[in-house]
Amino acid sequence: KNILETKPVVYRQIAVPQPGAKEYCTDSGLVVPSISYELHKRLLSVAERYGLSLERRLEMTGVCASQMALTLLGGPNRLTPKNVHQRPTVALLCGPHVQGAQGISCARHLANHEVEVILFLPNFVKMLDAVSSEITLYTKTEGKHVSSAKELPDSPVDLIINCLDCHEDTFLMDHPWYQAAVDWANQNRAPVLSLDPPVSGQGHAVEAKWTLSLGLPLPLSEGVGRVYLCDIGVPQQVFQEVGIKYHSPFGCKFVVPLHSA
Amino acid sequence: KNILETKPVVYRQIAVPQPGAKEYCTDSGLVVPSISYELHKRLLSVAERYGLSLERRLEMTGVCASQMALTLLGGPNRLTPKNVHQRPTVALLCGPHVQGAQGISCARHLANHEVEVILFLPNFVKMLDAVSSEITLYTKTEGKHVSSAKELPDSPVDLIINCLDCHEDTFLMDHPWYQAAVDWANQNRAPVLSLDPPVSGQGHAVEAKWTLSLGLPLPLSEGVGRVYLCDIGVPQQVFQEVGIKYHSPFGCKFVVPLHSA
Structure with a gap:
């Protein structure tokens, strides 16, 4: 008789206050429900109250997103000392908001890893603090920064990372720089x-092959491609405080693929 | 005739102002020279001036160190939904300094990944800000916090992460809490x-199997075991500014093993 009692595996380890929206699952079958943008925002603001500042989140998101991008670019086969003359090129399209700041952080970590980086961020007279401080750090890398879509390369790059859309400002799409960046992405x-x-x-003016969601997924449209989830370091009790029963779906990873359940 | 001209591989891509000290190399043969503690400190302080704050560095170090620890613990084989009753246990021994704060950040990320974490940090009346804010965040996880070595478990844990030593205060070792934690680690x-x-x-009162160095390695003693290097996000021009000619030795990774050259 087996003395190790095998408990049944519980696949529904995350429960959200308003279920019923889109659900995803991980490779190992764990159910990951989506949450509304309002709840997602509340989750981040409670986390900030305990010290998980925007700055920390930007750093972690930049690290994990760049790790995903490096894998998509071919990982160890592509980035070896023997391949210095074939370094991959990545274009990051960033708007003047937190999503853009996340992109700039990712751009810096990619440039730190000797990827050829071209960062598109239009010039603004007044910039969000988070965006300016990311730019200050980014300019200390060898990465390029362009403020007009005309300066983006004519030839295809290896990967485009789209950080043009913001969760709150739907008027963004009316700006000429936004449309120019979208047109460039769709032509490349x-x-x-x-x-x-x-x-x-x-948003979603650019069709994606992959999407990286942060913490817990929002209910996303079909044009986002294959969805991945990124750990952003929110502790369990913060989830609890906003009414989410939570166990990590990440296992030993920080980025995991999700499937439509 | 091959039209792709193959450039010779350059293995010495990092040059430091005062060479001659210990050198390491990566798996692919890139030479990674060690730098003095004074130069390492200057590197971090220039990086901070451009916005790579201690807070950011703590977050990145915590993420990358926990990724390494998760691999050491057995990675995907150990942390699956089917293994919830066999979760690994990690004890982190932390002093009241930046090295301790790095350990607490790592502890939080491990606890976020459902590892059983026991954090040892003695009680102090006045604590470094970086340490207090890491503790505030850590207490929102399910991880345990003990302030006396007596509360550490009697049975062997799966991994001990040693963050007791600081680079500047050699008197630490005279404290009873320090010696008690060292004794516990050496007995476990x-x-x-x-x-x-x-x-x-x-320092080095506890012999290590592995060591994780940050940014560029210091000249380390033999008792540190196998040395790994952790990317901490310092951009190339910051290295330049302190007199280091630098190309990333990380390839697509954020933690790489080093070998004595």
Whole structure:
């Protein structure tokens, strides 16, 4: 008789206050429900209250998103000392908001890893603090920074990372710089990774091959491609405090693929 | 005739102002020279001036150190939904300094990944801000916090992460709490990962199986075990500014093993 009692595996380890929206599952079958943008925002603001500052989150998101991008670019086969003359090129398209700041952090970590980085961020007279401080750090890398879509390369890049859309400002799309960046992305043949895109029905002017959602997924539209989830370091009791019963779906990883359940 | 001209591989891509000290190399043969503690400190302080704050560095170090620890613990084989009743246990021994704060950040990320975490940090009347804010965040996880070595478990844990030593205060070792934690670690049979230990001849009261150095390695003593290097996000021009000619030795990774050259 086996003395190790095997408990049945519980696949529903995350329970949200308003279920019924879109659900995903991980490779190992754990159910990951989506949450509304409002709840997601509340989760981050409670986390901030305990010290998980925007700055920390930007750093962690930049590290994990760049790790995902490095894998998509071919990982160890592509980035070896013997391959210095074939370094991959990544274009990051960033708007003047937190999503853009996340993109700039990712751009810095990619440039730190000797990827050829071209960062598109239009010039603004007044910039969000989080965006300016990311830019200050980014300019200390060898990465390029362009403020006009005309300066983006004519030839296909290896990967486009789209951080143009913000969760709150739907008027962004009316700006000429936004449309110019979208047109460039749609003409370039490179696959697109969308970083923290807004909920279904908003943004998404660029079709993505992959999407990286942060913490817990929002209900996303079909155009976002294959969805991945990124750990952003929110402790369990913070989830509890906003009414989410939570166990990590990440296992030993910080980025995991999700499937439509 | 091959039209792709193959450039010779350059293995010495990092040059430091005062060479001659210990050198390491990566798996692919890139040479990674060690730097003095004074130069390491200057590197971090220039990086801070451009916005790579201690807070950011703590977050990145915590993420990367926990990724290494999760691999050491058995990675995907150990942390699956089917293994919830066999979760690994990690004890982190932390002093009241930046090295301790790095350990607490690592502890939080491990606890976030459902590892059983026991954090040892003695009680102090006045604590470094960086340490207090890490503790505030850590207490929102399910991880345990003990302030006396007597509360540490009698049975062997799966991994000990040693963050007791600081680079500047050699009097630490005279404190009873320090000695009690060292005695516990030396009696417990668990393998030890040393996080950011000081240079040769200082600290190291606990023999390590692995050591994780940050940014560029210090000249370390023999008792540190196998040395790994952790990317901490310092951009290239910051290295330049302190007189280091630098190209990333990390390839697509954020933690790489080093070998004595």
